[in-house]
Amino acid sequence: MQFDTIVRGGNVVTPDAMSTADVGIVGEKIAAIAPNLAASPETRIIDATGHHVIPGVLDVHVHLELPFCGTTSSDDYLSGTRAGARGGVTTLIDFAIPYAGDSLGQAADNWMKRADGKALIDYTFHICITRWNEHKDQIKGMVDRGFTTFKEFMIYESEGWQSDDRAMFGTLEKMREYGTMLLVHAESPRVLDELIARYHTPELMRQYGARLHAMTRPNFIEAEAIQRAVMWSEVTGGRLYIVHMSTAEGTDIIKRAQARGVPVVAETCVQYLVLNDDVFAREDGHLFACCPQLKKPEDSARLWRGLSDGEVSVISTDTCTFTRDQKAMWEGDWTRIPMGMPGLETLLPLAYTRGVLEQRLSLNEMCLKLSTNPARLMGLYPRKGAIEVGADADLAIIHPTATRTVDPDAMETNADWSPFEGWDLAGFARTTLSRGEVIVDDYAVVGKAGRGKWLPRRPSLK
Ligand code: URP
Ligand code: ZN
Ligand code: ZN
Numbered sequence: 001m002q003f004d005t006i007v008r009g010g011n012v013v014t015p016d017a018m019s020t021a022d023v024g025i026v027g028e029k030i031a032a033i034a035p036n037l038a039a040s041p042e043t044r045i046i047d048a049t050g051h052h053v054i055p056g057v058l059d060v061h062v063h064l065e066l067p068f069c070g071t072t073s074s075d076d077y078l079s080g081t082r083a084g085a086r087g088g089v090t091t092l093i094d095f096a097i098p099y100a101g102d103s104l105g106q107a108a109d110n111w112m113k114r115a116d117g118k119a120l121i122d123y124t125f126h127i128c129i130t131r132w133n134e135h136k137d138q139i140k141g142m143v144d145r146g147f148t149t150f151k152e153f154m155i156y157e158s159e160g161w162q163s164d165d166r167a168m169f170g171t172l173e174k175m176r177e178y179g180t181m182l183l184v185h186a187e188s189p190r191v192l193d194e195l196i197a198r199y200h201t202p203e204l205m206r207q208y209g210a211r212l213h214a215m216t217r218p219n220f221i222e223a224e225a226i227q228r229a230v231m232w233s234e235v236t237g238g239r240l241y242i243v244h245m246s247t248a249e250g251t252d253i254i255k256r257a258q259a260r261g262v263p264v265v266a267e268t269c270v271q272y273l274v275l276n277d278d279v280f281a282r283e284d285g286h287l288f289a290c291c292p293q294l295k296k297p298e299d300s301a302r303l304w305r306g307l308s309d310g311e312v313s314v315i316s317t318d319t320c321t322f323t324r325d326q327k328a329m330w331e332g333d334w335t336r337i338p339m340g341m342p343g344l345e346t347l348l349p350l351a352y353t354r355g356v357l358e359q360r361l362s363l364n365e366m367c368l369k370l371s372t373n374p375a376r377l378m379g380l381y382p383r384k385g386a387i388e389v390g391a392d393a394d395l396a397i398i399h400p401t402a403t404r405t406v407d408p409d410a411m412e413t414n415a416d417w418s419p420f421e422g423w424d425l426a427g428f429a430r431t432t433l434s435r436g437e438v439i440v441d442d443y444a445v446v447g448k449a450g451r452g453k454w455l456p457r458r459p460s461l462k
Pocket of ligand 3: 063
């Protein structure tokens, strides 16, 4: 066979194993995985000796250029996908959220325009159902257009995004019928509103500052909401995916639900694994406000255990970048901090350094949580998510131990800060390939804006 590219001599991580091998690429696809593949004079050789060759990462929870909290998140499809590429991310899934009065189709069109001409890596969108009465009859049309994952938020009334139990129940019925999946942001809205109102006084804000973010979101806020969403999944049979799960209690609920056969899976985000609410004691603690809030070290420990035991299926980022200037909008009132953090560039380095090197996950398990599971759950496998013959040649080549220091000035994100600033992390991509094309070479982004493609999907869950 004549290969366009051979990735030579790396430790190649396939879904069930790893071994020293070459990966032969023809066009955009992986054509062979074996030792000592023969090259022709035209074959490009990428030396991977002494490196791990892993599947390109899928970050399936990303918000680029999102109007939110009175401003717009500052990574767009150019900076966001450059950041992803540098972190070995080759596919992202964003959330298309309808503006007031928009249909689901218009929301998808709006997000397509954001990506068009800018994206370096492949992408698609979860379609957000924000007004059940208007949107319920549009869901099937979106499935026919190639969108198979939908999203509802249990909070964010003031953004106009909130869904109630009626919407969740009705959507899950449709998910069962169509073989598609509902993603849910699970936080208990009314009790959360009550706690925020109780603490929203000038005295308490002076005393506690940004720490009020954590104080108004005790773990039961997430746990009650997950419990309720799980109930709707159980009685309808509709497939449910809990996004950005952050608590030990939530993880326990998911484990019990899965044991009795409820079709529910859960994602956590890397920040809930490696940070905790101690950050709010820092002078710049308000920068770390995200939604849901960072929790306690015991929660992180339970989430790590859930990843290795299986009840937590995916690690993502919930990238929603705000600069220091944007975060400064809070002026001492925690309810006005734009919520979210940069993340695409550091997902793989954090999961590798804190997960694999610190022996919380094996390298195969990390690839399962960052690539194979997200691809399977989101209807992108076997095209994406694994190093297998016939799959897209999306690869990240990482050094097993060499570290780089996180420095916002040297990063691709538009953020002028990082939650991980000064951390020494291994696992940045020395080389990233997307559909056979080198888009990161020697740790620098070389891919062209606009080369990323939208990924249509088919229902796969029936
Ligand atoms: O803080 C976050 N997560 N911002 C994005 C919105 C969301 O709830 O995912
Ligand atoms: Zn959310
Ligand atoms: Zn989100």
